[in-house]
Amino acid sequence: MSTTTDSIEALAQREYKYGFVTDIEQEFAPPGLNEDIIRFISAKKNEPDWLLEWRLKAYRHWKKLYERGLEPKWAFLPYGYGPIDYQAISYFAAPKQRPQSLDEVDPELLRTYERLGIPLEEQKWLAGVAVDAVFDSVSVATTFQKELEKHGVIFCSFSEAVQKHPELVQKYLGSVVPHSDNFFAALNSAVFSDGSFVYVPKGVRCPMELSTYFRINAAQTGQFERTLIIADEGSYVSYMEGCTAPMRDENQLHAAVVELIALDDATIKYSTIQNWYPGDEEGRGGIYNFVTKRGKCLGRNSHISWTQVETGSAITWKYPSCILQGENSVGEFYSVALTNLKQQADTGTKMIHIGKNTKSTIVSKGISAGRGQNTYRGMVKIMKSAENARNYTQCDSLLIGDKCGAHTFPYIEVKNRTARMEHEASTSKIGEDQMFYCRQRGIGMEDAISLIVSGFCKEVFRELPMEFAVEAQKLLSVSLEGSVG
Amino acid sequence: MLEIKNLHVSVEGKKILKGFNLKVDAGEVHSIMGPNGSGKSTLASVLAGRDGYEVTEGQILYRGRDLFEMDPEERACEGVFMAFQYPVEIPGVGSIQFLTAALNAIRKHRGEEEFDAFEALKLFKDKLKQLQMSDEMLHRSVNEGFSGGEKKKNEIFQMAVLEPSLAVLDETDSGLDIDALRIVADGVNALRGPERAMLVITHYQRLLNYVVPDYVHVLVDGRIVRSGGMELALRLEEHGYSWAGERDPAGVAAARL
Numbered sequence: 158m159s160t161t162t163d164s165i166e167a168l169a170q171r172e173y174k175y176g177f178v179t180d181i182e183q184e185f186a187p188p189g190l191n192e193d194i195i196r197f198i199s200a201k202k203n204e205p206d207w208l209l210e211w212r213l214k215a216y217r218h219w220k221k222l223y224e225r226g227l228e229p230k231w232a233f234l235p236y237g238y239g240p241i242d243y244q245a246i247s248y249f250a251a252p253k254q255r256p257q258s259l260d261e262v263d264p265e266l267l268r269t270y271e272r273l274g275i276p277l278e279e280q281k282w283l284a285g286v287a288v289d290a291v292f293d294s295v296s297v298a299t300t301f302q303k304e305l306e307k308h309g310v311i312f313c314s315f316s317e318a319v320q321k322h323p324e325l326v327q328k329y330l331g332s333v334v335p336h337s338d339n340f341f342a343a344l345n346s347a348v349f350s351d352g353s354f355v356y357v358p359k360g361v362r363c364p365m366e367l368s369t370y371f372r373i374n375a376a377q378t379g380q381f382e383r384t385l386i387i388a389d390e391g392s393y394v395s396y397m398e399g400c401t402a403p404m405r406d407e408n409q410l411h412a413a414v415v416e417l418i419a420l421d422d423a424t425i426k427y428s429t430i431q432n433w434y435p436g437d438e439e440g441r442g443g444i445y446n447f448v449t450k451r452g453k454c455l456g457r458n459s460h461i462s463w464t465q466v467e468t469g470s471a472i473t474w475k476y477p478s479c480i481l482q483g484e485n486s487v488g489e490f491y492s493v494a495l496t497n498l499k500q501q502a503d504t505g506t507k508m509i510h511i512g513k514n515t516k517s518t519i520v521s522k523g524i525s526a527g528r529g530q531n532t533y534r535g536m537v538k539i540m541k542s543a544e545n546a547r548n549y550t551q552c553d554s555l556l557i558g559d560k561c562g563a564h565t566f567p568y569i570e571v572k573n574r575t576a577r578m579e580h581e582a583s584t585s586k587i588g589e590d591q592m593f594y595c596r597q598r599g600i601g602m603e604d605a606i607s608l609i610v611s612g613f614c615k616e617v618f619r620e621l622p623m624e625f626a627v628e629a630q631k632l633l634s635v636s637l638e639g640s641v642g
Numbered sequence: 643m644l645e646i647k648n649l650h651v652s653v654e655g656k657k658i659l660k661g662f663n664l665k666v667d668a669g670e671v672h673s674i675m676g677p678n679g680s681g682k683s684t685l686a687s688v689l690a691g692r693d694g695y696e697v698t699e700g701q702i703l704y705r706g707r708d709l710f711e712m713d714p715e716e717r718a719c720e721g722v723f724m725a726f727q728y729p730v731e732i733p734g735v736g737s738i739q740f741l742t743a744a745l746n747a748i749r750k751h752r753g754e755e756e757f758d759a760f761e762a763l764k765l766f767k768d769k770l771k772q773l774q775m776s777d778e779m780l781h782r783s784v785n786e787g788f789s790g791g792e793k794k795k796n797e798i799f800q801m802a803v804l805e806p807s808l809a810v811l812d813e814t815d816s817g818l819d820i821d822a823l824r825i826v827a828d829g830v831n832a833l834r835g836p837e838r839a840m841l842v843i844t845h846y847q848r849l850l851n852y853v854v855p856d857y858v859h860v861l862v863d864g865r866i867v868r869s870g871g872m873e874l875a876l877r878l879e880e881h882g883y884s885w886a887g888e889r890d891p892a893g894v895a896a897a898r899l
Binding site for chain 1: 690691692693713714715717718719723724726729730732733734735739740741743744747748751783800804
């Protein structure tokens with residue numbers, strides 16, 4: 158009937174420009190999951206006994222859940238997904254050559270990151286961003302470490318932290334997301350490979366943005382990274398992560414765990430741009446992104462802020478959350494989730510108010526195009542001890558075309574009468590009227606959609622660090638490319 | 643500039659325009675007056691290229707080109723501007739961002755160099771000054787939370803920036819108080835020029851006291867039933883539309899063909 162709807166519906170293939178594979182010699186663990194594999198991973202990383210024991214405990218827990226068929230099924234995924242064969246996955250893949258410093262990194266790897274827009278040579282970066290590059294199961298390079306050391310900031314791969322700062326790792330690992338937290342967290346705790354570790358000492362404002370760039374390269378592997386960030390009293394750190402993977406017809410599993418700890422008066426800003434391969438328009442291939450992210454505002458006046466822009470993955474299952482334990486602590490969640498093609502996302506947050514005068518803000522923007530299915534799932538829980546807790550939730554959905562879906566499942570649990578809660582929600586279709594208004598002013602359809610969508614996401618984008626905000630805007634336009642004829 | 647020949651248009655199967663004819667030359671201001679449901683807004687929508695209007699017969703030539711061959715954005719880039727009766731809100735999209743995108747799309751189409759943010763902002767401020775409008779609306783999202791009057795002023799402002807060849811004003815006077823009406827009318831008058839044609843679509847004669855047209859056409863039931871000068875508008879005000887429809891049926895007086 159109307160040409161706008163027709164052409165919006167013609168949600169064609171978009172180009173996924175990060176879909177290449179790097180040809181590099183890698184070593185793999187044989188496929189399969191058992192105690193030997195875990196011992197193998199732990200030995201590869203030369204880990205202390207306590208960590209191996211911790212992994213094994215997690216593995217045994219996971220095995221129990223697995224045998225009882227307790228893989229979580231509650232996410233709203235109307236297209237479903239194939240059973241994951243955990244024995245067919247290789248749990249460890251690493252480039253054979255292990256560089257000792259940045260100068261020794263395999264040029265092929267450097268070229269890979271260059272193509273991804275992440276040059277690892279320090280001089281090519283805007284001063285002000287340090288990068289940890291994780292390639293399949295290992296960190297291949299971390300930039301600006303020396304510069305950061307001057308301020309006492311530790312920024313390194315998780316494996317390096319285990320060797321150099323075992324006391325910090327042992328104290329905080331699993332303190333926010335215990336190994337028994339959920340099915341995928343248990344799996345991660347058993348087999349996690351690499352990830353980033355950050356410690357910002359008392360009173361230090363981290364002088365640059367820290368970032369980790371995750372890349373899945375090898376086939377038939379999964380990526381199970383573990384990130385741990387500790388902000389000591391009165392410190393501040395802003396951390397960002399990005400992710401991509403090659404195009405393949407098989408699905409690959411990514412099950413990460415991120416733990417944040419903010420002590421008294423500390424602030425952690427954590428930003429994600431997730432652009433894993435989303436699969437094709439028929440839903441073939443793509444990453445299963447099953448991630449547990451949680452921050453604990455342990456100290457008084459501590460502050461944790463999650464900002465995420467999720468455009469990739471075949472399935473996203475992710476709820477970056479805050480435990481607001483310290484008095485006057487603040488938790489924030491700003492999210493843009495876009496599902497195009499046949500992508501499915503079930504994402505949101507949990508805000509657990511424990512301390513007095515704790516505050517949380519949730520702003521979620523879901524965009525559905527193509528046959529994408531987008532679900533917001535959020536929980537706000539006010540415990541009895543949380544006097545004068547406040548929450549503000551805003552949850553908006555935007556539909557492009559008429560074959561996609563938007564769904565909202567908010568849960569609110571209040572055990573203290575002094576709580577103040579606000580919840581606003583809206584669902585709108587990208588208006589034919591808005592489109593026509595733009596076009597009547599000379600703006601073409603794709604530009605008009607991208608303009609309207611960026612307006613819709615503005616409240617979230619302004620929370621991102623500057624470099625990322627520009628990136629996010631571009632990514633959103635690219636992800637919507639082909640969404641008009 | 644614009645030639646509409648025997649135009650028949652249906653909306654959802656219902657015939658709205660039934661043999662509409664009009665010729666507009668550069669430098670002229672034509673007013674189309676008519677009662678509710680006569681087809682005024684349909685005419686504006688068809689000129690701008692809105693979806694949902696089926697042209698069953700007839701032709702529109704714009705500068706000698708078939709208008710129906712062009713997408714809405716191409717028409718806009720070729721100089722067709724419509725001031726909307728109900729301008730839409732675009733939340734989160736800044737007015738500056740929006741208008742810069744529009745301006746540059748048109749400049750690019752014409753093969754002109756695009757404006758950078760500073761050049762664009764300077765142009766916007768100059769135009770607002772000329773129109774005696776406040777630049778406060780530049781710092782808000784497009785039409786978001788604007789009053790009816792502000793929205794209409796914003797349309798005139800956009801017209802001033804985009805400098806169209808053919809401006810179609812769709813009931814721009816509706817819902818305006820007398821002060822807003824005067825500002826809007828002054829804006830329209832300031833944009834009159836030998837290179838520009840205007841089509842002022844209105845229900846009431848009120849606006850025409852301020853924007854005096856060269857020609858007035860009366861649209862009843864999908865056809866032009868009378869054409870004349872300003873005196874026609876005044877007689878309409880006095881006698882009502884039924885008078886115009888009765889005395890001169892079948893659109894014989896249709897325009898100056």
